[in-house]
Amino acid sequence: MRRVDGAERVVIVLDLLSRAPEGLGVSDIARELDVHRSTVSRLLGTLSSSGLVERDAATRRFRLGTRILGLAATAMARLPVVSQARPLLEELASVTSETTNLAVLDRFHVVYVDQVAPAQTVVMRSWVGRRSPAHASSSGKVMMAFGDRRVREAVLRRPLEALTQHTVTDPSALRHQLDEVRSRGYATSRGELALDLISIAAPVLLDGKAVAAVSISGPPRRFPSGDLPRLARAVVDAGAAIGHRLAGRTITTRPSPA
Numbered sequence: 001m002r003r004v005d006g007a008e009r010v011v012i013v014l015d016l017l018s019r020a021p022e023g024l025g026v027s028d029i030a031r032e033l034d035v036h037r038s039t040v041s042r043l044l045g046t047l048s049s050s051g052l053v054e055r056d057a058a059t060r061r062f063r064l065g066t067r068i069l070g071l072a073a074t075a076m077a078r079l080p081v082v083s084q085a086r087p088l089l090e091e092l093a094s095v096t097s098e099t100t101n102l103a104v105l106d107r108f109h110v111v112y113v114d115q116v117a118p119a120q121t122v123v124m125r126s127w128v129g130r131r132s133p134a135h136a137s138s139s140g141k142v143m144m145a146f147g148d149r150r151v152r153e154a155v156l157r158r159p160l161e162a163l164t165q166h167t168v169t170d171p172s173a174l175r176h177q178l179d180e181v182r183s184r185g186y187a188t189s190r191g192e193l194a195l196d197l198i199s200i201a202a203p204v205l206l207d208g209k210a211v212a213a214v215s216i217s218g219p220p221r222r223f224p225s226g227d228l229p230r231l232a233r234a235v236v237d238a239g240a241a242i243g244h245r246l247a248g249r250t251i252t253t254r255p256s257p258a
Contacts, residue, residue, distance in 0.1 A: 014068075023062055024061055025061050044062055051067030052065050092116075092238040093117060100115065101217060102214055103127075103140075103212060110131065112129065113212075132193055133163065133193075135155060137201070138187040139199070142213045146209065147203075156171045164194065166191040186235060188232075198217065199216065200217075202215070202240075214238050214242060
C-alpha cells in the first residue's frame, strides 16, 4: 500500500468530511485511512484547534468547521470567472427577477461559486459552496454538454443517483438530453435536483469549452412554460457575455430582458 504522508492525510480527511453531512467518527476515518485510531485522534485534534473541523457534542462525530467557510469564500471570490461574472449575474437577476447562480464543474459534481438575488427578494436557499450531482442540475448538464468529452463519459459510466422521481438515471436518456442541450444552447432541470426547484443554465465558453455555467433558479410557479424561451435567451446571453469578458474581448451581448 502506498505510504500517505501527513499533508495528504489532512486533504483526505477534509474530503471525507465534505461528503459526510452527518459527520464521521474517529473509527470511520481510521478505517478509510487504514491507520490507528490514535493517529486519527491526533490529526483531528490539530484540525479542531485550527477551526477546520469540529465535533458534534451530541453525536461525537466530526464535521467540517466554520473556518472552512471563510477559506472557501476567499478562494471562490478570487476565481477569475467570479469577478468577471458578478456584474452580469447582477444584470441577469435584474432583467429576469430571478436568483442567478454561477457554477463550475468538479469531477462528477457542480460547485456553486456565486449567487445574486434580484432586488427586494429574500433568498430562502443559498447555493454558494454547495455541491450537486452534475446529472441532476441544469448547470451540470450544460457543462457536460459543452465541456470535455472524457468528463462527460466518466459521468455517464457512473451509477446516476435518483434525487427525486424526476431525476434522469438512465445513461442513454441523459446522453439524448445532452445532445439536445448542445443543439439549443441551454439546459433545464425540472424537479430533478429538488422537487420545488426549476433552473435554466447556459455555458460560459472559453476557447470553445465550458469553463463555468450561469443559471437562474426558482420555484415552478415562477417558470411557466410560456416564459421559458425568453428566460433561456437571457441566460444564454449572460453566459456569452461572461465568456467574452474572460477572453478579454468587448462584450457584444447583454442579457435580454425576460
